[in-house]
Amino acid sequence: MKKKILISTVVVLSLIVVVLTCFFFYYDRRNGKTINGKEEYFILKTDMSIEEAASALEKKSIIRSKKAFINYVNYYKLKNPYKAGNYIINSRTPMRDLILKLQGGKSDFAVVTIPEGYSLYRIATTLQQNNLTKKEDLLNTKLEDFDTNSLLVKRQNVTYDLEGYLFPDTYYIPYTADKGKIISLMYGEFSKVFTEKDRQRAKELGMSTNDIITIASLIEKEAANDEERSRIAGVIYNRLKKGMPLQIDAAVIYANTNGESNSASDINLKKDSKYNTYLYKGLPPGPIASPGKASIEAALYPEENDYLYYVAGPNGSVFSKTYEEHKQNVKKYLGK
16 A cells, blocks of 8 residues: 555656656746847846846847746846846847846947938047947048949049948947948948939939939038028039039038048138039049938939029028129128
8 A cells, every 4th residue: 555655656746847847848948048039239228127127128029028037037046137238139049148148237239320421530430439440440441342232433532432431320330340340231221221213313413323422421511401401402513514613611621631620710722632622623522421311312302493602691501693692691691
């Protein structure tokens, strides 16, 4: 009798062990790894408690269940706080690895915002400040150093080959990314924004990609607001058609500073540079900054007008059709 009870007890205990093992295996398989199907960029802006971090992870669909995550943390006694940082979470990351990563506080990537109208020099400086690449390495990059998908061709007399073609946007850039990957990321965004339709429109205007982006960069630096972008584009096209020098101050500043400054005090109208639109007719050899989508659109679809001049007014640019009108506006708004 005792032998039967002992056997029954062993069987029951064995079944319990099997059931618990199966349950744990199922639970661990279901909740023991992250559920993101691809690499996920995850930001903790401040240090967080277990509950706060679990909520953020669940909201981003990195974990299946907040409750299961907390249970896992408690079971394995991984209760240290979660530190602020920028984390890259790989697909199906083991939960323990995820927890230790978030508790470690070591960021995997930088969040970099490049405003519209930034010159390549300022972009390179920003990237260097974020410990992503050396400024000089980016400035000295040539077109032949990376794949442009035949969209760009080698140009003469440009200060920097990449000027104008690293699109202004907010980027999540891994610290492991080399210069080539950073360029591909930012140039890739430009090639998405400057669509095939845009390229066809450029051909309709008798312009190359470089011409359009150069005009767009001038608009970006000169426009005081969105409403006047296409009007300034109209002025540029009108002056080009008439063979007039563009006389755009932003281009002259670039001629003097190579994009290191935006200060009007850096205007030397006698600077011998192809970017000096007072000395040389036609467009500068290349862009003077990275234009945004709105300025590219304006360059492709300029307003049809008769304006040839504009001057900065209190609420934006003031446009005129004749030099006499322009002189009056300059005297009125600039006191010259």
